[in-house]
Amino acid sequence: MLAGLDRVDAVLAVGGSGGSSIAARAVRDLPIGLPKLIVSTMASGDVTPYVGAKDVTLMYSVADIAGVNRVTRLVLGNAAAAAAGMARAYEAVRAAPAADERPVVAASMFGVTTPAVDAARERLEELGYEVLVFHATGAGGRALEGLVESGLVEGVLDLTTTELADDLVGGVLSAGPDRLTAAGRRGVPQVVAPGALDMVNFGPRETVPERFEGRVLYVHNPTVTLMRTTPEEMAELGRRVAAKLAAATGPAALFVPLGGVSALDAPGMPFHDPAADEACFAAMAGAVDGAVETERLDVNINDPSFGRAMADRLHRMISEGA
Amino acid sequence: MLAGLDRVDAVLAVGGSGGSSIAARAVRDLPIGLPKLIVSTMASGDVTPYVGAKDVTLMYSVADIAGVNRVTRLVLGNAAAAAAGMARAYEAVRAAPAADERPVVAASMFGVTTPAVDAARERLEELGYEVLVFHATGAGGRALEGLVESGLVEGVLDLTTTELADDLVGGVLSAGPDRLTAAGRRGVPQVVAPGALDMVNFGPRETVPERFEGRVLYVHNPTVTLMRTTPEEMAELGRRVAAKLAAATGPAALFVPLGGVSALDAPGMPFHDPAADEACFAAMAGAVDGAVETERLDVNINDPSFGRAMADRLHRMISEGA
Numbered sequence: 001m002l003a004g005l006d007r008v009d010a011v012l013a014v015g016g017s018g019g020s021s022i023a024a025r026a027v028r029d030l031p032i033g034l035p036k037l038i039v040s041t042m043a044s045g046d047v048t049p050y051v052g053a054k055d056v057t058l059m060y061s062v063a064d065i066a067g068v069n070r071v072t073r074l075v076l077g078n079a080a081a082a083a084a085g086m087a088r089a090y091e092a093v094r095a096a097p098a099a100d101e102r103p104v105v106a107a108s109m110f111g112v113t114t115p116a117v118d119a120a121r122e123r124l125e126e127l128g129y130e131v132l133v134f135h136a137t138g139a140g141g142r143a144l145e146g147l148v149e150s151g152l153v154e155g156v157l158d159l160t161t162t163e164l165a166d167d168l169v170g171g172v173l174s175a176g177p178d179r180l181t182a183a184g185r186r187g188v189p190q191v192v193a194p195g196a197l198d199m200v201n202f203g204p205r206e207t208v209p210e211r212f213e214g215r216v217l218y219v220h221n222p223t224v225t226l227m228r229t230t231p232e233e234m235a236e237l238g239r240r241v242a243a244k245l246a247a248a249t250g251p252a253a254l255f256v257p258l259g260g261v262s263a264l265d266a267p268g269m270p271f272h273d274p275a276a277d278e279a280c281f282a283a284m285a286g287a288v289d290g291a292v293e294t295e296r297l298d299v300n301i302n303d304p305s306f307g308r309a310m311a312d313r314l315h316r317m318i319s320e321g322a
Numbered sequence: 323m324l325a326g327l328d329r330v331d332a333v334l335a336v337g338g339s340g341g342s343s344i345a346a347r348a349v350r351d352l353p354i355g356l357p358k359l360i361v362s363t364m365a366s367g368d369v370t371p372y373v374g375a376k377d378v379t380l381m382y383s384v385a386d387i388a389g390v391n392r393v394t395r396l397v398l399g400n401a402a403a404a405a406a407g408m409a410r411a412y413e414a415v416r417a418a419p420a421a422d423e424r425p426v427v428a429a430s431m432f433g434v435t436t437p438a439v440d441a442a443r444e445r446l447e448e449l450g451y452e453v454l455v456f457h458a459t460g461a462g463g464r465a466l467e468g469l470v471e472s473g474l475v476e477g478v479l480d481l482t483t484t485e486l487a488d489d490l491v492g493g494v495l496s497a498g499p500d501r502l503t504a505a506g507r508r509g510v511p512q513v514v515a516p517g518a519l520d521m522v523n524f525g526p527r528e529t530v531p532e533r534f535e536g537r538v539l540y541v542h543n544p545t546v547t548l549m550r551t552t553p554e555e556m557a558e559l560g561r562r563v564a565a566k567l568a569a570a571t572g573p574a575a576l577f578v579p580l581g582g583v584s585a586l587d588a589p590g591m592p593f594h595d596p597a598a599d600e601a602c603f604a605a606m607a608g609a610v611d612g613a614v615e616t617e618r619l620d621v622n623i624n625d626p627s628f629g630r631a632m633a634d635r636l637h638r639m640i641s642e643g644a
Contacts, residue, residue: 016457025440033396036403044378044461049545051366051382054396057380057404058365060464062354064431064455071454071469075377077415079410082357082379083589085407086400092397096464132393133386135338143384147393152524210532223371246562 001211010087012079014065017042024050033093035086039079041065047195091200105314106144109159110136112262113195119307120157127315129220135308136160141175142196150184155189155318162235165229171200180241184248189317191310192245193255194280195301196262197237198271199226218270228271231279238283244290251317253293255310256281257301266300332357332409334401336387339364346372355415357408363387375465403616423474424452427636428466432458434584435517436483442479442630449637458482463497470504477511477640479632484518486559487551493522502563508568512569513632515577516602517623518584520593521561522549530567540592550593553601560605567614573639575615577632578603581622588622
């Protein structure tokens, strides 16, 4: 409803858990860039339900929002000043849209696929594209899908489909089952790789569910624990990726890095497991059965040639429509 | 370091997970009211490590913060406008501090103790106090302790010590083991009750750890599941509350609601368990051994007489120094 009002320059909401939920629903369909500020008692905790994949700003109220006292006077005063400042700036943005008219490519990245995405981005920028990079943190994948859905993207370089592993196995960075579907649904050209499908994400070591005792775990840092996917899981992930691409209404290509799907999956690294990877690649090949173009390159995903090859293929799809 | 600069009118930081952590450390000692805005790739998730108990504002960057593109241009533009707006407003606040000079009391509340805190607040406001209420969500308890530590509070009405149960048993709303210590350490008068010690908080039903199967659970709503504390846990909680008060350097009194410690702990309600409550109250009495004044009232905690009695006692402590 708010989205229909083209006179809105900013939205400011204030609430506890109930009010924050209502405010989040009210702003979630607004375009990126339109300022959305929620002052909330819930803004020091898990704010995923309020922010989702949008540029929502949350201000922690510290004290309960029940009348004006010396804490809420300061916090609410800041919120009003922030909303007013953003509204003024956004009014100017609406009056003079950005001049950059380069075609946009959306890319998915993780720490363990950064060299690959950097190589692809560099190539795409040489070719005249603007590249928007999304971290595959669940929220990032949802943001990528949302941007593709909004029609602003000319092509998708989906090099890091790792969120599908968290969705399948039960990790903490799932982007939901609809990840890797928006481009196919809207006919947007896409090149896809099984980047970081070797890992499922958890929080601190002690938060890994008991049912995973005995699995290969890697403590990345005190707040991130990674778990190697098994051959069975990799096979199912291969089938899922291939099936999503086979259902695409636009051009799609699958790039397979035979030398490993992440930096941790290279020889000598803790997640190196060629048999598990091959289970994924074989399932992919079986599932698409020739319906999706597949490139198998005999390098690790982070070899510069891999990202560049994906970038070149995507450019050909966009410029030639195939 | 920043706190030493009395010329700072706002702080704006931009970062991924590493940068956000650094920014959070830089702003956490700044006074409440000084604007603190962090644009972060991590702002759609659990932001507790960045916000803590402070009035930190987090803006989700949506896309990766690596150069300016059409998404980050909008998001970073909004951040700059918000920070500028808040800085201007805060400059005015610093020049003309608020005129309200009423003494401040900090109170702890939960949904199931709201009537008790409302009764106490009404009484305290009649007596000329300004009452700041903190929700016992972990962050709220930490905020209360921080405010007491900062010396801005004349007295503490700690009616809802429930976060200690989450700390003991492993719930999601712990405020850490140092909860209920700041007032004692600084000699600030405090009246304390075992409010909502009958419950440990979890998220959705399926997130309750397997080791708690067989316990008394109450599904409050789809995102909140409560677990009744056992007599053994209640006894330990009673000992802990009493020991913290016995160590206080200022005046302290313990108020015991013999008719139940929350709205769910009244006759006919799902957590009604007089034996468990009595285990808590007996342990409290044993632990303080006369060192802490204890009032036992034969009502449920939400009976208006209970909150009013706590308010009157706190006022006497503050005005008479005992």
